[in-house]
Amino acid sequence: MIMTQVGLTVFQYDREHDSYVAVGYTFHLCPQAFGCVDQAFIFQASTLRFLCKHNFDFNKFTYEGLPYLSKAEEANVHQQLKDKSLFNELNTTLEIDDEKQIQNYCSEVSKWLHTSEEGTMYLDVQNPLLRYILHNELRMRFPNVLTTDSLGNSNKVLIYRDKYVEGATSAPMAILEENLLFHLKGFSQIIDLLALYKKPIIGHNIFLDTVLIHNQFIGPLPKKYSDFKKNINNIFPIIFDTKYISHEMRNKLTYDEVWKSNSLRDLYEFFSEGKCKKLESGVNFIRLSTPFNVKQSYHEAGWDSYCSGYCFIRLGHWAACENMGKYRPVGPTEKLTAMAPYCNKVNIIRGAVPYMNLVGEDPPRHRPDLLHVKSVKERVINIGKVAFALSSYGVVDVKAYGKRTALVAAHSHHTADKILKQFKNNSDYKISMYRAYKHSTAGRMTIWGGAIITGGLLVLLLTKKVHK
Incomplete structure (x- = not known):
């Protein structure tokens, strides 16, 4: 959810x-x-x-819809940036259309380097994720160029033919990573x-x-x-x-x-x-x-x-x-x-x-204990029928607990007492206060397990006495 x-x-x-x-x-x-x-x-x-x-x-x-990251996811991204694995992770999980778009951008740059003498070119990249990948990809494929974000338009990637051109510097990787994280965090900010x-x-x-x-x-x-x-x-x-x-x-x-x-x-x-x-x-x-x-x-x-x-x-x-x-x-x-x-x-x-x-212990419980309902006649208990039968005594919530049993949460002690009193001798349902040791599978197994162990020990002691 x-x-x-x-x-x-x-x-x-x-x-x-x-x-x-x-x-x-x-x-x-x-x-x-x-x-x-x-x-x-x-x-x-x-x-x-x-x-x-x-x-x-x-x-x-x-x-x-805005993106978001949990603190746990953000920490994971920071770790991937630190160990330089995020770029490869993003690159290998690109959708086919995005991968083609990156290839087209790189082809444009290659064509520009071989056929034009202009000192700069712009690429319009709307997707911040693709923009981060493109910066990295261009720097790997064309080590002599310089890439940075265009001033006044964060969607445009500005490329210099000569990375040693006077007055220009590549956008630091830390800035590119910060811009990427800014986008990924979205509403989390x-x-x-x-x-x-x-x-x-x-x-x-x-x-x-x-x-x-x-x-x-x-x-x-x-x-x-x-x-x-x-x-x-x-x-x-x-x-x-x-x-x-x-x-x-x-x-x-x-x-x-x-x-x-x-x-x-x-x-x-x-x-x-x-x-x-x-x-x-x-x-x-x-x-x-x-x-x-x-x-x-x-x-x-x-x-x-x-x-x-x-x-x-x-x-x-x-x-x-x-x-x-x-x-x-x-x-x-x-x-x-x-x-x-x-x-x-x-x-x-x-x-x-x-x-x-949120800043201390919760108050004492004010609701009554759960009620345990067992169907006497039906082999499979009908939850709707149980809820209808109990609704006249007050607000209740009914939940299936087994093939023939259900648990009931009553709104008040008064409601629970009325239900127990009215269904004391009922022929359709047997209703009692829920007790884990009595009604839960784990509780019954514990009791039977304890009985078996006790019985086993008793037999062992008797056997030892007979041999003596």
């Missing part, structure tokens, strides 16, 4: 007018292939349907800048986002969950999740005052339409420098990023005023101070814990 879009909205505070100006961007990302790097990804049918429903531009993703300046990063329901960010811009997910959290915190030390914040702060409102749901759209419209009675005066004006088309933009990354930032500013204003006990204009520093208790806590949907703490 990969992110095909990344939304980034920068909010700048205007102290003179006590307002915010927001500049929003949507970046399309597309995996790249060069040398030994061939980034792979998968689509689910449901994902395609969702993207089509929300007018995702597949042409822009495919033809104009934005991630680097965000990490460098350590600005607060705001998102809504961003647990999956952090997983994808790690996979695409840091490297493969580590084996340890603690290492994952540490890696994310190293690049983004200040993260706020408006989904988690809204869950916590909604308890300060009455049923009639609170927003309809914690979805980003409902939360944004609650604040933007002035439905928060506590924020009727003194709030900062927020202006988008380039307006979005609201009707077509929800689930479009740039618009969602703007909505997340907008909600954060409103939630921060509310929290700061609650701390002070009065409602008045609030600056960005006061907002961040008021939101400090929510910093680096990322919402987890239907998880055993309410949030992921």
Whole structure:
């Protein structure tokens, strides 16, 4: 799974007018292939349907998507540049059309050297990867020429007939390599800048986002969950999740005052339409420098990023005023101070814990233990049928666990208790609390293995006593 879009909205505070100006961007990302790097990804049918429903531009993703490199891939490229193996790697993995193009460029240079007396020639090379290869190829084939990038047009390769011509120098290999890496890193440079300046990063329901960010811009997910959290915190030390914040702060409102749901759209419209009675005066004006088309933009990354930032500013204003006990204009520093208790806590949907703490131990689990369901009559358990049978008792998630068994995650202890009580004497399903030693294959094998070893030792002891 990969992110095909990344939304980034920068909010700048205007102290003179006590307002915010927001500049929003949507970046399309597309995996790249060069040398030994061939980034792979998968689509689910449901994902395609969702993207089509929300007018995702597949042409822009495919033809104009920005490249990117993870830190692990970047380190590999640096090593290849260091040991001089990248050029050969790129050369041997060129597509046929690109290889022909390089040959055509070299033929042009050869013809120019033999038939013309002009001191220089230009080659227009749009592809940065081919431009790097061409510089190297020309210097190998024609050792007497000098190649450099044309001033004022980075796409053109300037070639001097005489490498000793006065006032001209070949582009240093370090510069060529730097230009190549600049292209290969693509959007990763934005991630680097965000990490460098350590600005607060705001998102809504961003647990999956952090997983994808790690996979695409840091490297493969580590084996340890603690290492994952540490890696994310190293690049983004200040993260706020408006989904988690809204869950916590909604308890300060009455049923009639609170927003309809914690979805980003409902939360944004609650604040933007002035439905928060506590924020009727003194709030900062927020202006988008380039307006979005609201009707077509929800689930479009740039618009969602703007909505997340907008909600954060409103939630921060509310929290700061609650701390002070009065409602008045609030600056960005006061907002961040008021939101400090929510910093680096990322919402987890239907998880055993309410949030992921990026800077310490996660909170104690608040969900009930899993339930184990065994079909009494059916030889192959029907998951849909189980889910339907349990849905009237509360929110549940059902997952197949074997041919005749399933596991159930209940939303609350109340729901789990109701299910256990109602199905105590049920003729279709036998439901009990899940216990690994009892219900898992490994647990049963351990018990049987222990029994066999104990039995074997007992027989051995008895045998020894008989022989004595």
